Amino acid sequence: MLRLTNLTLPLHHAEEALPAAIRKRLRIGVRDLVRHSVVRRGHDARDKANIVLVYTVDVNVRDEAAVLARFRKNSDIQRTPDTSYRQVATAPADCARPVVIGAGPCGLFAGLILAQMGFRPIILDRGKVVRERTKDTWGLWRRGVLDPESNVQFGEGGAGTFSDGKLYSRIKEPRHLDRKVLVEFVKAGAPKEILTEAHPHIGTFRLVTMVESMRATIEALGGEYRFGHRVDGLDVRADGGGVRRVRGLHLHTGAYLEADHVVLAIGHSARDTFEMLHEAGVHVEAKPFSIGVRIEHPQSWIDRARFGHNAGHDLLGAAEYHISHHCSNDRTVYSFCMCPGGTVVAATSEEGRVATNGMSQYSRNERNANSGLVVAIDPARDFPGDPLAGLALQRFWEAKAFAAGGSDYKAPAQRLGDFVAGRASTSLGSVIPSYRPGVTPTDLAQCLPDFVVAAMREALPIFGRQIPGYDHPDVVMTGVETRTSSPVRFTRGADFQSLNTNGLFPAGEGAGYAGGILSAAVDGIKVAEAVALSLCARA
Numbered sequence: 001m002l003r004l005t006n007l008t009l010p011l012h013h014a015e016e017a018l019p020a021a022i023r024k025r026l027r028i029g030v031r032d033l034v035r036h037s038v039v040r041r042g043h044d045a046r047d048k049a050n051i052v053l054v055y056t057v058d059v060n061v062r063d064e065a066a067v068l069a070r071f072r073k074n075s076d077i078q079r080t081p082d083t084s085y086r087q088v089a090t091a092p093a094d095c096a097r098p099v100v101i102g103a104g105p106c107g108l109f110a111g112l113i114l115a116q117m118g119f120r121p122i123i124l125d126r127g128k129v130v131r132e133r134t135k136d137t138w139g140l141w142r143r144g145v146l147d148p149e150s151n152v153q154f155g156e157g158g159a160g161t162f163s164d165g166k167l168y169s170r171i172k173e174p175r176h177l178d179r180k181v182l183v184e185f186v187k188a189g190a191p192k193e194i195l196t197e198a199h200p201h202i203g204t205f206r207l208v209t210m211v212e213s214m215r216a217t218i219e220a221l222g223g224e225y226r227f228g229h230r231v232d233g234l235d236v237r238a239d240g241g242g243v244r245r246v247r248g249l250h251l252h253t254g255a256y257l258e259a260d261h262v263v264l265a266i267g268h269s270a271r272d273t274f275e276m277l278h279e280a281g282v283h284v285e286a287k288p289f290s291i292g293v294r295i296e297h298p299q300s301w302i303d304r305a306r307f308g309h310n311a312g313h314d315l316l317g318a319a320e321y322h323i324s325h326h327c328s329n330d331r332t333v334y335s336f337c338m339c340p341g342g343t344v345v346a347a348t349s350e351e352g353r354v355a356t357n358g359m360s361q362y363s364r365n366e367r368n369a370n371s372g373l374v375v376a377i378d379p380a381r382d383f384p385g386d387p388l389a390g391l392a393l394q395r396f397w398e399a400k401a402f403a404a405g406g407s408d409y410k411a412p413a414q415r416l417g418d419f420v421a422g423r424a425s426t427s428l429g430s431v432i433p434s435y436r437p438g439v440t441p442t443d444l445a446q447c448l449p450d451f452v453v454a455a456m457r458e459a460l461p462i463f464g465r466q467i468p469g470y471d472h473p474d475v476v477m478t479g480v481e482t483r484t485s486s487p488v489r490f491t492r493g494a495d496f497q498s499l500n501t502n503g504l505f506p507a508g509e510g511a512g513y514a515g516g517i518l519s520a521a522v523d524g525i526k527v528a529e530a531v532a533l534s535l536c537a538r539a
Contacts, residue, residue: 001080002064007055011310022059026067034060042198043316048308083176089532091118092539098261098531101231104158105517106508107265109524111218117532120222126230127155130208137162140346141436144409153269153349157211160517164339164360165202167194169519181521188213203362234280236501246503260503261531265524266510268486269349271391278388283491283499286387287512290484291397291452292374293444293477294344294356296431299369301469318364321467325459331451333459336372336484340364343434344478346409353398354411356481368434372481375452390487401447401480405440412447413439417473420457429474439478447479486512496530505531
């Protein structure tokens with residue numbers, strides 16, 4: 001089988017145009033093309049008047065060797081890679097059970113892979129099962145009532161459950177582990193289209209049923225979930241050679257769980273756990289993250305700006321954007337986690353603080369588009385010294401946002417025109433904010449570092465020239481966006497174990513090794529494999 005990449009066709013092409021284009025590319029006749037299947041379909045909208053679809057296809061031809069010989073120097077025509085997943089190990093008899101802390105995308109796939117290999121993992125999560133957690137999350141959004149243990153950040157499915165459900169990333173995965181993730185999601189109920197779309201996504205409602213299905217699969221394979229189990233301490237002891245090793249976990253209930261292979265998949269907002277690990281002597285270092293706001297435009301504006309007269313075409317869907325600008329103060333402003341046809345959501349997990357995120361459903365048919373508009377933060381420059389100083393920085397600005405919003409979990413918001421002009425907003429305009437439990441018009445400059453404010457004021461008019469309407473005065477900015485990624489990294493070695501604590505396997509976003517659902521899930525697979533190989537070596 002051969003794989004053809006970068007095969008382009010007009011947006012409005014006939015069904016027969018694809019096999020015809022394949023035959024033309026390969027210079028073969030009708031009888032020589034046995035069959036074809038679409039591997040991926042995206043679009044190129046740089047020329048709005050002539051948007052093209054970009055295909056990757058797998059084809060069977062009558063004389064594959066001859067075609068390969070003819071195109072041996074063409075990187076767009078190659079043998080189809082083997083993307084099937086192969087287990088690296090099988091659990092030995094009477095093997096100790098590994099423990100996974102966290103049931104987000106990383107912990108979910110770590111648990112799944114370990115279960116598929118027969119290791120019967122125990123999965124701990126401080127929050128609740130996904131449907132109970134959803135009710136608690138809506139409690140904040142609808143009534144302004146926060147449950148610090150069950151919210152957008154904590155509980156089954158992790159932070160990715162209340163997001164756009166994006167399933168693409170910039171990772172280059174030579175073993176095609178990203179394909180394994182997509183295949184497992186489809187088995188769990190995701191639409192088959194995620195296997196072929198260039199930028200697949202799922203949306204919150206579908207993610208809820210999927211994580212339930214995957215939990216059932218893990219349990220059927222011998223895995224065990226324990227919800228409402230927060231890990232408050234590590235039992236770390238030195239062995240005869242002076243090497244630190246994990247021996248067990250202290251739970252908030254007072255219980256003790258013996259464990260010497262622990263996957264740390266706690267997510268980017270488990271700040272109290274970060275502090276506990278630091279106190280326990282686990283190696284941790286500060287890492288960059290970003291801070292800013294959520295910015296909202298009517299989705300129709302973005303569609304027209306990106307697709308022109310083709311806006312609304314079924315194959316294009318809701319338009320996205322990715323923008324960045326390096327400012328005169330040596331800061332970079334960029335869009336983050338863009339959610340077409342979505343909503344801005346309350347994402348705090350700590351009382352007395354406001355943090356925002358974006359979310360959308362599979363249909364992406366809400367009124368507004370939103371994205372993070374954020375500025376990169378550098379540890380050496382902005383919070384040197386203490387590896388946990390980034391947590392303090394996040395908390396400081398989230399508390400400022402809480403106060404500016406009215407101290408009731410409403411978020412501070414501002415018209416873009418007022419923000420650029422340096423005046424507080426007393427009301428909002430034609431763009432209706434989607435954030436719940438509501439917003440308070442104010443001056444966002446009191447909720448952000450001065451260098452962030454200056455950088456965004458410089459960048460916004462420039463973005464307006466790139467995307468018409470982006471800097472419209474009525475555009476709504478809602479603060480604050482602080483949880484773009486983990487502010488720490490629990491550094492690990494080539495064996496995926498903590499640099500100074502054997503048996504502890506830092507993983508995913510909270511450990512500083514992923515960003516988003518797909519990359520976190522892939523990291524979960526890699527760490528699960530490392531755990532399995534370690535357990536097999538000991539057996």
